Amino acid sequence: MGGGPESPKLEGKKHDLLLCVLPWPEPKESLKKIQRQYPKLEIKYIHVPHANRGWKPAEGVPGELYKRANILATLSILPPSASEAPNLSLVHIFSAGINNIVNHPIYTDSKIPLTTSSGIHGPQIAEWVIMTTLIQSHKYNDTYEGQKRHDWGNYGAGKGVRDMVGQRVGVLGYGSIGRQVARVANALGMDVIAYTASPRSTPDSKKDKGFIVPGTGDPDGTIPSAWYSGLDKESLHGFLQQEIDLLVISVPLTKQTTHLLSTPEFDLLARSNPNLTYVANISRGAIINQEALVSALYAKKLRGAALDVTDPEPLPPDSSLWSAPNVLITPHISGNSVNYVERAFQVLEENLKRREEGKDLVNEVDRKRGY
Incomplete structure (x- = not known):
């Protein structure tokens, strides 16, 4: 089984990278809030087309970013495998369900913690x-x-x-x-x-x-x-x-x-x-x-x-x-809200804080249960 390193303290490193690969315009206020809390954290935001259900390959995402990323915020786009993201220690999914990624190698062949945005809907x-x-x-x-x-x-x-x-x-x-x-x-x-x-x-x-x-x-x-x-x-x-x-x-x-x-x-x-x-x-x-x-x-x-x-x-x-x-x-729209992205980043914020404090993550996926 592959996997990422143990969760480091974000403030203690200069080159931690939060990589956001999401189908929404860049939410500048949410990212500014995280940046204020973690001034040494590098944040890269890549706006990608909204994918249909199911995980998608890393089209449009430079492989070099996956290699450096410590934290990945995504809806359904993932690196092909954990080995191509060797520093990854947290993947935060911008949806409540993860059934669309349960066959992905990061889910099946790694121990990288996965968290969802359950609670925002x-x-x-x-x-x-x-x-x-x-x-x-x-x-x-x-x-x-x-x-x-x-x-x-x-x-x-x-x-x-x-x-x-x-x-x-x-x-x-x-x-x-x-x-x-x-x-x-x-x-x-x-x-x-x-x-x-x-x-x-x-x-x-x-x-x-x-x-x-x-x-x-x-x-x-x-x-x-x-x-x-x-x-x-x-x-x-x-x-x-x-x-x-x-x-x-x-x-x-x-x-x-x-x-x-x-x-x-x-x-x-x-x-x-x-x-x-x-x-x-x-x-x-x-x-x-x-x-x-x-x-x-x-x-x-x-x-x-x-x-x-x-x-x-x-x-x-x-x-x-x-x-x-x-x-x-209705066409799978009941969860839509102008507050959606902001709230999903609030879940990520909470988990960044918990990582710092050595506490259990909120909304962490239990791979054995499938959610």
């Missing part, structure tokens, strides 16, 4: 979840079509609205995004139940130990009225049969979570809730068996689905998912 994605749920429950699309026709008499669009007070949201994957969904849903009067891979039976285990945007989320894990956990289907089914009105999918994509939800799960949701379940997926498309989802929508086993992710992406024009009933599809 909660505010905007929670808003997307609530927005799309309200669009469905308030039949907004029908109203909007009436507006385009200049038709005031579309009264039917306002009938049958069921407000969210007393409804139950099941958060499948109670990370930073799920916790912010819980916070907003709780404010709307909803009951929240949470599902995690491992048990959270103590107050400390329920705390969020990742990066938290101030004033958001559920830092102490006190919002859910009940917690469920497990890696087996029986445990998952115990959670799904709790008469869930809104199921929010926010688990990472791993071999274990691929097609985690399919026909048996949709059947169970239908049997357990006479009002039917609305599914919101903001994680990865492959967590859902897409053909099974389309069948469930046509069979009216679900109230509908809001999907910011699909399988594959981009979704082909001839996919049957486009015309499935009561489905709302």
